[in-house]
Amino acid sequence: MAGPPISRGAGARQRVLRAALEVLDADGLAGFTMEAVARRAGASKATIYRHWSGTGPLLIDAMDATFRPFPTPDTGRLATDVAQILGAFVTLLENAPFPRLLAAFIDAAERDPTLAALHADLTRRRREPLLVVLARARDRGELPGRRSGTAHRPTHQPVLLPPLHRAPARPADPGRRRHRPGPASGQ
Template sequence: MTSTVIAERRTSIGAQRNPASQDAILKAAADILRETGLSGFSIEAVARRAHAGKPTIYRWWSSRAALLLDVYHDQKHVEPVPDTGTIESDLFAFVTALFDYWRDSEAGSIFRFVIAEAQSDATTSAALRAYMAERIDQTAELVRRARRRGEISADVDPELTIELLAGFAWSRLLTGRLDMEPQRLHQLIRQMVWGLKSRGNCGGDR
């Protein structure tokens, strides 16, 4: 394939994302983060590395934080719905993997930055809300599955349950307390699951 053909494939088509250009931009952004961290990350640096125009990047990602959120999601390898056989073990596995991911890579710093930017930038806030809504709906399958198994009350709201757990996780991330002892995390999850069971008679979905 000639360089001319490659260049044509990377051409932006209005507001629609060209897959080849998007991949090149996300790869360039990830490479810069690995090499320099957040301090060296900018739209200008990504544009140079990806051989893409700044207008193209800003048309697809309204801010640096919005691009970072896509890089964060693109690299995330945490299993959103682990299936260990019980909801207590499922939630423990999910939170443990999430804390490890945040602590052992640039991911924690990226997500903290996005959360901070969302407090003052409306476009970043909208991107974060959309991202979290999708993630909460996906991970809520853990709770739906537990309801079907009869482990918890049938009137438990799956999305609200995961949002409560996400609030705890965010608190730990934002205050630099990801090194939680497994026994303490087990205790928290156990108390949470006990509350889900205590809301009336347990039973599967109707």
């Protein structure tokens, strides 16, 4: 649904970025075109192309514009601090199209190195408050510190942001055997 024609300036940019996210949410990556974004924003394609050379740069700017840092609480208790961060994450998941947008974005990032770099940066920024909270808890003695002479390997990362955007793999059917024709089979 297109609104009134887009004007120039910062307001126009925000309207295009919002329209880009709406198109991505409604139509997925396959429907994410400059034409669709222009139509949704009520802008001409020339206006869109004046600011972005293609869908990749537009998607990067649109996803980056959605980033809102989580709070970095400092209540003095690890459990309370982590609960506040997780509460902010749940609110994000419940009140925004974020999960659908992120799934489409990750799908695109697997094919585009520039999008992959932005995804890595957004993930790093999203994790930062929790890493700060964990470091403070370690400093207060709530978590064990590094042992002398051992390398630090963050064991919490797989728990923080598991790959939820992936559909679970289908279990193999034990009754079905793959047959590959080859020289031994005569095919």
